[in-house]
Amino acid sequence: MKRYPPECVHAEMDRLLSFINDETALDPFVKAAAALLRFVIIHPFEDGNGRISRAITDYLIRLNSGDAFHAFNISTGILKDRNSYYKQIQAASKDNPDMDVSNWVVWFLTMVSECIVQSRETLKKVLSTTAFMKSLDPNEFNSRQMSVLYRLADGSFFGKLTTEKWMKMTTCSKTVAFRDIQYLVRKGFLIPSDESGRNRGYYFNPKVVDRDE
Known part of the structure; x- marks a missing residue:
């Protein structure tokens, strides 16, 4: 140069x-x-x-x-x-x-x-994620669920969510992690994978963000 x-x-x-x-x-x-x-x-x-x-x-x-x-x-x-x-x-x-x-x-x-x-x-x-998080009623979700939902919504979590990953992210027991996840499944925030047993995981449902825009 x-x-x-x-x-x-x-x-x-x-x-x-x-x-x-x-x-x-x-x-x-x-x-x-x-x-x-x-x-x-x-x-x-x-x-x-x-x-x-x-x-x-x-x-x-x-x-x-x-x-x-x-x-x-x-x-x-x-x-x-x-x-x-x-x-x-x-x-x-x-x-x-x-x-x-x-x-x-x-x-x-x-x-x-x-x-x-x-x-x-x-x-x-960012605006979409912020609007999504504001739309959540804190009385319906515990702090662990709110924390994980934020990571899922803003794209900072990659791959399949499992009970073990939930335990590490929220430092809770396996029983609590399973209960937290199943609640979000019933609410429509998580979609179970096609695998069964120990291979089963969950994916974030992007439609729950889109519906709040």
Whole structure:
């Protein structure tokens, strides 16, 4: 990757700050893409340049895009596809004699778009889970059931729920775990698996969340 010699860093950073503070009309996402690339190329510090560049990018988007875009984080999108990020930086900085950053901007905008979509899906799930938990009558469920239902609803529990797993999650006896589970089965929150005996497990019924939306 292209690097500026130490004696040029201050001048290049001044230029970058002038660009960042310039209020001339420019799409905030394009401006953020350009600022990120420029900072990484200048590489003013021994360590932490990537983190700082992403913080600058988040700042520019939040500053110019309004509250609607506060829910997503640039680092999430970049770190999700780190190899592609480094390839794009390399192509835009070193293997680019004409300094054409179009491909970099397109990659950046695509990444941001994916971040926004993912953020909205996450927010939707959080709101759905919150609404579901609020809909539960605490007089009908004990604390163990409420705790496990939350984990099932927000997707943090994977796989088949068994009596043994319930015992570990709630630190209760096997008899209590079985009774807790059967109550949720009768209420329609859990669906028994097709296995029988010791292999039997239970799955969360997603319809109980959907009906509260």
